Amino acid sequence: QVQLVESGGGLVQAGGSLRLSCAASGRTFSGVVMAWFRQASGKEREFVAGISRSGLSRGYADSVKGRFAISRDNAKNTVYLQMNSLKPEDTAVYHCASKYGLEYSRRRQNYSDWGQGTQVTVSS
Numbered sequence: 001q002v003q004l005v006e007s008g009g010g011l012v013q014a015g016g017s018l019r020l021s022c023a024a025s026g027r028t029f030s031g032v033v034m035a036w037f038r039q040a041s042g043k044e045r046e047f048v049a050g051i052s053r054s055g056l057s058r059g060y061a062d063s064v065k066g067r068f069a070i071s072r073d074n075a076k077n078t079v080y081l082q083m084n085s086l087k088p089e090d091t092a093v094y095h096c097a098s099k100y101g102l103e104y105s106r107r108r109q110n111y112s113d114w115g116q117g118t119q120v121t122v123s124s
Contacts, residue, residue, distance in 0.1 A: 002026040002098045002113040009094060009118030012086055016122070020081040022096030022115055029077040033104045035111065036070060036081045038092035038120075045095070049081060050104025057103060064090075086122045093117040 008020040022034070035050035049070035051058045058070055069082040079096060097111035105111070 002029070002032055004096050004098060004113055004115035006094065006096055006115045006118040009120045011121045011123065014087055014122055014124050016086050017082070017084045018086065018120060020083065020094055020096075020118060020120075022079045022081075024077045024079070024098065026113075030074040031100065032098040032113075033101050034070075034072055034079040035097050035099075035104050036079075036094060037097060037108055037111075038090075038094045039117075040089075040092040043092075045108050047106040047108065048094070050106065051079065052103050053101075059104060059106070061106075083120070086120075088122045088124045091120060091122050093119050 003025045004022055006022050036048040037045050038048050039045040047061055049060045051070045051072050055072050067085045072079040095117040096115045098113045099111045
């Protein structure tokens with residue numbers, strides 16, 4: 001099992017930037033695939049970005065492509081989500097998640113470990 005703790009959320013104006021972090025502990029971080037999901041009020045949790053164990057393979061939801069960037073530092077057991085050009089529709093609780101395997105998945109059901117989430121609010 002991997003324990004995950006997110007940080008870096010907050011209130012930002014539209015067009016601004018935030019950087020989320022997710023610190024992992026437990027099993028070997030380099031052995032797990034990582035992803036970010038988000039859940040807006042009254043909506044289902046949706047895939048935002050994923051990154052393979054090596055960091056060489058990354059993927060994004062169409063709604064954030066070109067604005068968000070996922071990265072990982074295996075030496076620090078941390079995954080990041082750099083969010084630029086934020087929009088009000090990006091407002092949500094952002095969760096990081098992990099699973100064993102080589103490649104990320106866009107399906108939340110495939111992830112076994114989840115963080116509690118960090119709130120991101122974008123004002124217009």
